[in-house]
Amino acid sequence: MRRLKVLLPALALLTFGLPxxxxxxEGALDPSQPQGITPQEIIQxxxxxxxxxxxxxxxxxxxxxxxxxxxxxxxxxxxxxxxLFDDNGRRVENVVFAPQSSLQLVxxxxxxxxxxxxxxxxxxxxxxxxxxDISYAGRQQEDELTTxxxxxxxxxxxxxxRYFDGRIWVDDHDFQIVKTKGxxxxxFRASGPGKRVKAGQENLFxxxxxxxxxxxxQYWFPTYTRADDTLHFSTGxxxxxxxxxxxxxxxxxxxxxxxxxxQELPPAQSQGRGGQNGQQQPK
Numbered sequence: 001m002r003r004l005k006v007l008l009p010a011l012a013l014l015t016f017g018l019p020x021x022x023x024x025x026e027g028a029l030d031p032s033q034p035q036g037i038t039p040q041e042i043i044q045x046x047x048x049x050x051x052x053x054x055x056x057x058x059x060x061x062x063x064x065x066x067x068x069x070x071x072x073x074x075x076x077x078x079x080x081x082x083x084l085f086d087d088n089g090r091r092v093e094n095v096v097f098a099p100q101s102s103l104q105l106v107x108x109x110x111x112x113x114x115x116x117x118x119x120x121x122x123x124x125x126x127x128x129x130x131x132x133d134i135s136y137a138g139r140q141q142e143d144e145l146t147t148x149x150x151x152x153x154x155x156x157x158x159x160x161x162r163y164f165d166g167r168i169w170v171d172d173h174d175f176q177i178v179k180t181k182g183x184x185x186x187x188f189r190a191s192g193p194g195k196r197v198k199a200g201q202e203n204l205f206x207x208x209x210x211x212x213x214x215x216x217x218q219y220w221f222p223t224y225t226r227a228d229d230t231l232h233f234s235t236g237x238x239x240x241x242x243x244x245x246x247x248x249x250x251x252x253x254x255x256x257x258x259x260x261x262x263q264e265l266p267p268a269q270s271q272g273r274g275g276q277n278g279q280q281q282p283k
Contacts, residue, residue, distance in 0.1 A: 027141030029149060039136035042148050043129065045175040051125040053176060053219045060221075061085065062249045063096075066116060068103070069241045075103040085252050105238045106231070109203050114162050115184040120210055120244060121222035122164045122180045124152070131155060137167065142179060146172045157186045166207075176220045181209045190234040204231040206240050215249050222246050 034042065065080040080097035101108070124132070137149040147169040154163035166182010188203040197203070206229030212220040225244035230237050 025141070025143035029138045029140045031138040033136075034139065034148065039148075039150075042136075042170065042175070043134055043150070044126075046148075046170045046177065047124060047126040047129050049175045050123050050177060051127070054123050054125055056219055057123075057221065058091070059252050060249050061252050062221075063247045064116075065097075065245045065247070067241075067243045068108070070103060070105045071239055071241060073104055075101075075105060077101040077103050077108060089253075106240060111162060111184075111203055111205070115205065116244060119162050119164055119184045120208055120225045121246065122168070122177070122210065124164075124168065124177065131163070139172070140169065142169055145178060147178060148172055152182070154185065171220070174214075174220065176212075178212045178220050179210065181207070183207050202233050204233060206231060206242060208242065216251070221249055 033039070061082065061084050063080065063082050066078065068077040069075065078097065078099055078101075079095065081093045081095045084092050084094055086092050131154060133153045133155055135151045137151050140147055140149050150168050150170065151166075152168055153165050157163065163185050164180065164182055165185045166180060168177050168181075169179040170176065171178045184205045187205060188197045188201075190197055190202055206227040208225055208227035208229075210222050210225040213223040215221045215223075223246050225242065227240070227242035230239045
């Protein structure tokens with residue numbers, strides 16, 4: 001029955017208007033070494049599993065909804081797009097909701113959109129392992145799941161590349177990431193380490209948490225990202241809230257075959273944990 005529980009106990013209650021999903025059900029961190037397996041073996045296992053997941057996720061359609069707010073002045077940016085396939089089977093984005101932005105204290109940059117698409121729903125594959133320093137932090141209970149916890153930092157920052165810097169939680173049964181918490185880097189500040197820019201041209205990013213849910217009986221898909229942070233610009237502090245939901249995961253096309261290292265991955269099985277297609281629907 002443990003495997004039928006949803007990682008997010010409050011997921012069915014989520015709407016953009018509610019506060020963030022809390023740390024309900026999160027146990028104390030046990031820093032002792034894992035039993036019967038080494039941290040390096042865990043890394044190899046979850047990286048291989050994440051590689052399979054990345055290939056599989058590329059064959060799913062889904063909806064991504066974004067809300068970014070600056071509470072101090074009531075500014076808001078919203079956008080919703082469907083990730084689909086065109087007639088030639090190519091990945092496309094179809095914007096379905098995009099009201100006029102009222103953000104005044106901050107603006108959306110290219111890096112913001114890149115992070116929303118690729119870094120906030122963080123996937124750490126075997127090919128990307130060499131890009132990061134990964135250290136074992138311990139074991140921790142996350143609701144009904146027992147997880148291995150790792151700290152992840154980029155080894156170097158290459159120009160034009162975006163990275164995750166923070167902590168990941170890996171399910172000890174499926175060996176797949178079920179939660180990430182950290183920041184996207186690099187930032188661009190008017191002073192301090194890293195690339196320096198002029199005051200008023202800084203590009204800072206809030207700390208965030210992304211939760212995943214098992215939606216097809218096999219893989220853990222990102223379903224909810226939340227950030228509530230204060231960005232310290234040289235011109236003054238700005239509080240920012242971000243909410244991102246990933247919904248309506250559906251495998252594309254009955255004739256699609258998903259292969260990894262020459263072998264076909266098994267088809268999606270039961271609906272997993274939650275409502276239609278395993279996705280809990282907000283009330």
